[in-house]
Amino acid sequence: MLRLGALGCIIGLLVTFSAQAVFVENQLDDTALEARARHISEGIRCLVCQNQSILDSNADLAKDLRKIVRERIQLGESDDQVRSFLVTRYGDWVLLDPPFKLRTVFLWFGPLFIFLGGGIAVFFFMRGRSQNRLDDQPEKLTASEKAELDKLLHPDESGRAS
Amino acid sequence: MRLRFLAPVLTFAAIAAIMWYALFNLNPKEIPSEMISKPLPEFDLAAVPDYGPALATADLASGKITLLNVFASWCVACLAEHPFFMDLKRQNLVDIYGLNYKDTPDAAAQWLSRHGNPYMRTGMDIKGRVGIDLGVYGVPETFVISADGKILDKIIGPVSKDIFDTRIRPFLQGTGS
Numbered sequence: 001m002l003r004l005g006a007l008g009c010i011i012g013l014l015v016t017f018s019a020q021a022v023f024v025e026n027q028l029d030d031t032a033l034e035a036r037a038r039h040i041s042e043g044i045r046c047l048v049c050q051n052q053s054i055l056d057s058n059a060d061l062a063k064d065l066r067k068i069v070r071e072r073i074q075l076g077e078s079d080d081q082v083r084s085f086l087v088t089r090y091g092d093w094v095l096l097d098p099p100f101k102l103r104t105v106f107l108w109f110g111p112l113f114i115f116l117g118g119g120i121a122v123f124f125f126m127r128g129r130s131q132n133r134l135d136d137q138p139e140k141l142t143a144s145e146k147a148e149l150d151k152l153l154h155p156d157e158s159g160r161a162s
Numbered sequence: 163m164r165l166r167f168l169a170p171v172l173t174f175a176a177i178a179a180i181m182w183y184a185l186f187n188l189n190p191k192e193i194p195s196e197m198i199s200k201p202l203p204e205f206d207l208a209a210v211p212d213y214g215p216a217l218a219t220a221d222l223a224s225g226k227i228t229l230l231n232v233f234a235s236w237c238v239a240c241l242a243e244h245p246f247f248m249d250l251k252r253q254n255l256v257d258i259y260g261l262n263y264k265d266t267p268d269a270a271a272q273w274l275s276r277h278g279n280p281y282m283r284t285g286m287d288i289k290g291r292v293g294i295d296l297g298v299y300g301v302p303e304t305f306v307i308s309a310d311g312k313i314l315d316k317i318i319g320p321v322s323k324d325i326f327d328t329r330i331r332p333f334l335q336g337t338g339s
Contacts, residue, residue, distance in 0.1 A: 047193060047299035047300075048299060048300065050190065050191075060264070060290075061290075061294075061299055061300075064289075064290050064291075064294060065294070068294065087196070088196065089196060089197070089294060089295060089296075089297040090193070090196055090297050090299070091193065091194065091195075091196035091297075093193050093194075093196075
């Protein structure tokens with residue numbers, strides 16, 4: 001039990017450390033600028049390993065792009081200028097948070113449309129079902145049908161009577 | 163109304179068809195180039211030793227359609243397309259310029275001596291900065307360059323005869339957009 005606890009602690013520590021691991025090569029001396037560089041890098045998608053930001057990717061290209069981000073910041077560019085430097089070369093694709101544009105309308109509203117479409121479909125489906133249930137009310141038997149049914153269900157009684 | 167039960171089946175079939183198409187025809191690794199119909203970025207690079215002349219932006223506004231191929235000696239896929247570029251050179255169909263991406267001069271020169279040199283000019287982008295200006299994110303990539311030095315198209319991955327016929331030849335025949 002104690003051993004298991006110790007193992008848990010070690011794994012826990014490893015996980016926390018690995019979560020904090022960022023690739024920093026040449027940090028900027030100014031901590032405020034470095035913080036900005038990391039903040040921007042966090043929002044830039046790595047082109048090689050697609051769903052990672054360039055901040056936590058170890059790809060060569062990500063390394064180069066981090067360097068460029070730091071350089072641009074040191075040149076005194078604003079965050080938006082640094083981002084647009086990359087966007088002019090690689091497109092909106094490099095932004096992990098895609099901008100709202102005509103081209104990205106479906107990206108932003110697609111899930112909502114699909115959700116609403118599904119909701120409407122479910123609404124009509126349920127309504128159809130409850131209407132079917134009303135329609136399914138059994139028809140009343142006519143008198144002759146009822147007599148015939150009685151005869152079939154209770155043949156003995158009719159036999160005894162005769 | 164009797165066919166209502168088919169609605170879920172048809173919905174599923176439609177989704178399956180879209181996914182089938184996407185699975186086999188769309189490649190998530192291919193990021194469309196942002197540089198198309200833009201002029202080439204400014205650069206002026208030294209040639210791979212003994213494989214000159216050197217390569218600058220002005221050389222690519224050559225008055226005819228040319229190809230700019232991004233290659234490296236460490237790139238395996240470049241080996242796949244290289245024989246085809248040698249063929250193109252032999253047939254003299256189009257001028258090819260070589261951008262040597264993040265390589266060392268020695269390795270690049272050795273690679274060209276071993277596999278042949280299909281390039282009119284070569285330029286060494288040792289730090290990869292010109293590559294980034296061009297929006298390169300992997301090797302090989304091949305740019306189709308217009309007569310006045312604009313980027314017409316970019317082919318990601320090795321160029322094969324099929325790709326050449328469908329994506330490059332139309333430009334050479336002047337029917338490309």
